[in-house]
Amino acid sequence: MTHTKISMAQALNQALRDAMTADESVVMFGEDVGALGGVFRITDGLTAEFGEQRCFDTPLAEAGIVGMAVGMAMNGMRPVVEMQFDAFGYPAFEQVVSHVAKMRNRTRGRVQLPMVIRIPYGGGIGGVEHHSDSSESYFAHTPGLTVVTPATVADAYGLLRKAIEFPDPVVFMEPKKLYWAKEEVDLTEAQPEIGKAVVRRDGADATLIAYGPAVPVALEAAEVAAAEGRQLTVVDLRSVAPLDDETVCAAVRRTGRAVVVAEASGFASVSSEIVARVTEKCFHSLAAPVRRVTAFDIPFPPPKLEKYQLPSVDRILDAVDDLQWEDS
Amino acid sequence: MTTVEEHLLPSAEPVCLIDQNGVPHDHPSYRLPTKEALLDGYTQLIRGRRFNDQASALVRQGRLAVYPSSFGQEACQLAATMVLRDSDWLFPTYRDTVSIMSRGVDPIETLTLLRGDWHCGYDPYEHKVAPQATPLATQLPHAVGVAHAARLKGEDTVVMALVGDGGTSEGDFHEALNFAAVFQAPVVFFIQNNEYAISVPLARQSAAPSLAHKGIGYGVPGERADGNDMAGLLAVLGQAVDKARAGEGPQLVEAHTYRVQAHTNADDASRYRQDDEVTPWLDRDPIARLTTYLEQQGWLSSEIRATAEAGAAEVAAQLRDGLMPEPSVDPADLFAHLYASETQQLREQAAFLRDELAREEA
CATH class of the missing domain: 1.10.287 (Helix Hairpins)
Known part of the structure; x- marks a missing residue:
């Protein structure tokens, strides 16, 4: 197949289309996902192609959407639901935490829930309040959930296909600010395995560990660092739960220094978990304490102030500079 | 010609076909169930009551961690499943163990949750009984999902979704009724209004004329029945299930009953209600009135009494024997x-x- 240049939004749309073609038990529903095609157009054309029964609008109620998906998954379907924005997904929190996450466990594996909750998340698009949260840590903290977030167009396609085929519920976090990023991709390529990280760039001096919207920023920082004579490895987690300790720790052991880059606030977060695990598992390989570049522990700021909240190339390079190079 | 509003609003009074004195009453919309159905109801009530009594006794003996009894509500528990087919689904709460048992689930497995050796002890697919919901009303959107999926697959499944009066205050109750109505999902929402949510009385849950009146706001027909009248419940729930199966969309039924005992063994009901409030409800017991009626009809033969007693003795023995050994974990x-x-x-x-x-x- 020839490579085509498409956006992440188009790749996600194609993944849904291909999954619905491959398996007629796959259904897509949520708010404005029908005629409108979703506020980000991720479901564009699906109702027209597959009909009202396969892709449909629901009443405006997130707990009802996720709860109905639980029942449909119990009864032989593979529902994919869309929470319109990160912070609009919170009404569904009880359904996600008490039912989606626990159903397999509480029934000793007899009831499985093959369902996907898609959540556009993160800032960087000038959204007004309640439109830019990074909510992945709430879900990653919850046993029973698998939390996935793509950082490239190819991963957006491959990970969503894998998530829909996955036997367990997946919270699929889509970085909003990357929706319009375009890449040349070959959608027939092998799809990434859920739960496995990938090394995006190899470098011997330090490791940047990032996921979702922070990955392109980390890669840009590595590019600048290389020009300045410092070679950085960049690990893209792809899945924040479960964490791929093996890939992360192998990179940290190879380089001896690490910075975790995440767009979410740092306190009690995925980034703090990574630091804890790296410190526990790689302590003797470390030449410096693991640093973090995260958002401040404040509510996501208004659009005119959001640039101060988001990880930047400069902040990453400053953190790398702080990794006690003089001692080595 | 009835208006839309008349179609959606419940009867002026809870439907009662056999009153607390065992006297039958005609009703313009509901017919008394057959002799066979009422005798089956009697047999199941005797067994259900014994299940409640035995489970409560096992709590006192330390064999169960806790038991939220449906004592006094057994007519609701059993009518809810007697009107279902094997291919239908039941979505129960933590107080609905008797209902679950009546679907054919192993009595010991129904009590796994309350014994504490796992959460859900039975295979939900074997008898189409969802895991008991302990968070309130969260099971109702699941019931809608199962029903909607069944419709998409062309199956004629009906889902019986149980909830209490307290549960109707939860957002999930609202969302489930609304979704079910919009998608015309074949769900019967069955509220067992037993007047209490632990200590909080109905007046603090809702100012609606009745909980069945909540249906009209969603476009869901509401109906209410005397929750201690097996005959009325079988008629009302049976009609609701038939309508849901026939494609008339979701139905809402409220049963007026009473939680005769405390919330659980860990609760002290004397802190929030007087005994003289409870006493009249003892006279409305679902078993007593059905027994009186059946006796007056001359239908309660010694064989039927013996069969009912044997069923009750069997389930009591199952509980005693099955819960006596420490569970292996x-x-x-x-x-x-x-x-x-x-x-x-x-x-x-x-x-x-x-x-x-x-x-x-x-």
């Missing part, structure tokens, strides 16, 4: 059912626990 189970493929982190934690246990044994 396996710590390895803690990690076994989280994901289809175990994660590296859980493998490490399982190994940690195994080592810890090995050291304790050594």
Whole structure:
């Protein structure tokens, strides 16, 4: 197949289309996902192609959407639901935490829930309040959930296909600010395995560990660092739960220094978990304490102030500079 | 010609076909169930009551951690399942153990949750009974999903979704009724209004004329029945199930009953209600009135009494024998059912626990 240049939004749309073609038990529903095609157009054309029964609008109620998906998954379907924005997904929190996450466990594996909750998340698009949260840590903290977030167009396609085929519920976090990023991709390529990280760039001096919207920023920082004579490895987690300790720790052991880059606030977060695990598992390989570049522990700021909240190339390079190079 | 509003609003009074004195009453919309149905109801009531009594006794003996009894509500518990087919689904709450048992679920497995050796002890697919919901009303959107999926697959499944009066205050109750109505999902929402949510009386849950009146706001027909009248419940729930199956969309039924006992053994009802409030409800007992009616008809033969008693004795013995030994639990189970493929982190934690246990044994 020839490579085509498409956006992440188009790749996600194609993944849904291909999954619905491959398996007629796959259904897509949520708010404005029908005629409108979703506020980000991720479901564009699906109702027209597959009909009202396969892709449909629901009443405006997130707990009802996720709860109905639980029942449909119990009864032989593979529902994919869309929470319109990160912070609009919170009404569904009880359904996600008490039912989606626990159903397999509480029934000793007899009831499985093959369902996907898609959540556009993160800032960087000038959204007004309640439109830019990074909510992945709430879900990653919850046993029973698998939390996935793509950082490239190819991963957006491959990970969503894998998530829909996955036997367990997946919270699929889509970085909003990357929706319009375009890449040349070959959608027939092998799809990434859920739960496995990938090394995006190899470098011997330090490791940047990032996921979702922070990955392109980390890669840009590595590019600048290389020009300045410092070679950085960049690990893209792809899945924040479960964490791929093996890939992360192998990179940290190879380089001896690490910075975790995440767009979410740092306190009690995925980034703090990574630091804890790296410190526990790689302590003797470390030449410096693991640093973090995260958002401040404040509510996501208004659009005119959001640039101060988001990880930047400069902040990453400053953190790398702080990794006690003089001692080595 | 009835208006839309008349179609959606419940009867002026709760439907009652056999009153608390055992006297039958005609009703313009509902007919008395057949002799066979009422005798089956009698047999099941005797068994259900014995289940409640025996489970409460086992709590006192320390064999169950806790038991939220449906004592006095057995007519609701059993009518809800008597009107279903095997292919239909039941979505129960923590107080609906008798209902679950009546679907054919092993009585011991119905009590796994309350004994504490696992959460849901039965296979939900075997008798189409969802795991008991302990959070309130969260099971109702699941019921809508099962029903909607059945419709998409062209199956004529009906889902019986149970909820209490307290549960109707939850957002999930609202969302489930609204979704079911919009998608015309074949769900019968059955509210057992037993007047109390632990200590909080109905007046603090709702100012609606009745809980069945809530249906009209969603476009769901509401109906109310005397929750201690097996005959009325079978007629009303049976009609609701028939309508849902026939494609008339979701139905809402409220049963007026009463939680005669405390919320659970851990609750002290004397702190929030007087005995003289409870006493009149003892006279409305579902078993007494049906027994009186059946006796007056000359239908309650000694064989039927013996059959009912044998069924009750059998379930009591099952509970006593099955719950007497300490349940065996396996710590390895803690990690076994989280994901289809175990994660590296859980493998490490399982190994940690195994080592810890090995050291304790050594």
